Amino acid sequence: xxxxxxxxxxxxxxxxxxxxxxxxxxxxxxxxxxxxxxxxxxxxxxxxxxxxxxxxxxxxxxxxxxxxxxxxxxxxxxxxxxxxxxxxxxxxxxxxxxxxxxxxxxxxxxxxxxxxxxxxxxxxxxxxxxxxxxxxxxxxxxxxxxxxxxxxxxxxxxxxxxxxxxxxxxxxxxxxxxxxxxxxxxxxxxxxxxxxxxxxxxxxxxxxxxxxxxxxxxxxxxxxxxxxxxxxxxxxxxxxxxxxxxxxxxxxxxxxxxxxxxxxxxxxxxxxxxxxxxxxxxxxxxxx
Ligand SMILES: Nc1ncnc2c1ncn2[C@@H]1O[C@H](COP(=O)(O)OP(=O)(O)OP(=O)(O)O)[C@@H](O)[C@H]1O
Numbered sequence: 001x002x003x004x005x006x007x008x009x010x011x012x013x014x015x016x017x018x019x020x021x022x023x024x025x026x027x028x029x030x031x032x033x034x035x036x037x038x039x040x041x042x043x044x045x046x047x048x049x050x051x052x053x054x055x056x057x058x059x060x061x062x063x064x065x066x067x068x069x070x071x072x073x074x075x076x077x078x079x080x081x082x083x084x085x086x087x088x089x090x091x092x093x094x095x096x097x098x099x100x101x102x103x104x105x106x107x108x109x110x111x112x113x114x115x116x117x118x119x120x121x122x123x124x125x126x127x128x129x130x131x132x133x134x135x136x137x138x139x140x141x142x143x144x145x146x147x148x149x150x151x152x153x154x155x156x157x158x159x160x161x162x163x164x165x166x167x168x169x170x171x172x173x174x175x176x177x178x179x180x181x182x183x184x185x186x187x188x189x190x191x192x193x194x195x196x197x198x199x200x201x202x203x204x205x206x207x208x209x210x211x212x213x214x215x216x217x218x219x220x221x222x223x224x225x226x227x228x229x230x231x232x233x234x235x236x237x238x239x240x241x242x243x244x245x246x247x248x249x250x251x252x253x254x255x256x257x258x259x260x261x262x263x264x265x266x267x268x269x270x271x272x273x274x275x276x277x278x279x280x281x282x283x284x285x286x287x288x
Contacts, residue, residue, distance in 0.1 A: 111188040
């Protein structure tokens with residue numbers, strides 16, 4: 001693997017140093033969830049029949065969690081992420097982000113959003129792509145420079161700032177888009193199948209490095225995926241969704257601890273959780 005294909009490892013640090021908070025304790029302490037959805041519903045009005053994309057979603061996500069949304073195509077994973085990001089308005093129920101409405105949270109720049117495709121502007125260099133949200137926020141040039149360098153270093157792209165997106169591999173472009181989402185230091189990262197288009201080896205590697213980055217920055221991450229192993233490897237909890245109207249079928253704790261080398265995927269504990277997720281997907285799908 002090229003060195004440039006790696007997110008930087010947190011050398012000398014281990015993920016065990018991370019304070020993985022205990023949700024029950026935080027609830028008892030009255031901590032405000034980062035995301036709190038109650039009875040959330042979304043019906044898209046279309047030219048023919050209305051599309052019931054989300055139905056009765058109840059979900060609380062707390063600071064420092066890594067929560068994956070998994071489910072069959074069209075079950076509303078992206079729609080749920082877009083509701084959190086204030087890119088779609090629910091038609092029923094309530095949702096707060098950091099205790100605010102999604103609209104207020106968006107204006108407060110509470111989250112960074114990483115799309116499935118890197119969505120970088122091809123006519124801007126990597127550093128100019130990273131600068132864009134900072135320019136919009138009116139951050140001065142010197143501070144922009146500092147944050148861009150820090151962001152590039154965080155994702156292992158130091159020295160690539162002057163390149164254009166098309167001069168980088170798919171994995172490197174996706175890392176640049178992660179750095180852009182982190183450039184204004186949001187506590188919450190929303191990621192919509194960010195590695196879905198990458199080959200398995202690069203994807204494995206970025207999974208491993210994303211986990212280290214999460215441990216290092218203590219962000220809350222909501223991550224959409226179709227992959228059971230990816231969900232189990234990354235998450236502290238897995239939300240299994242069922243097809244239209246998209247509902248939460250089951251929420252599975254993924255208590256594998258913070259230290260997760262790739263070969264954890266061969267352990268009985270990992271395989272047992274993957275099995276539960278698969279069973280949840282099957283049951284939610286109504287195959288039988
Ligand atoms: N703007 C829209 N107007 C009408 N229907 C929509 C709109 N956006 C999404 N949908 C429909 O809502 C349902 C949920 O879509 P969504 O993209 O959230 O699913 P998903 O689980 O993310 O799917 P995939 O895994 O294929 O990306 C689908 O039936 C989709 O066709």
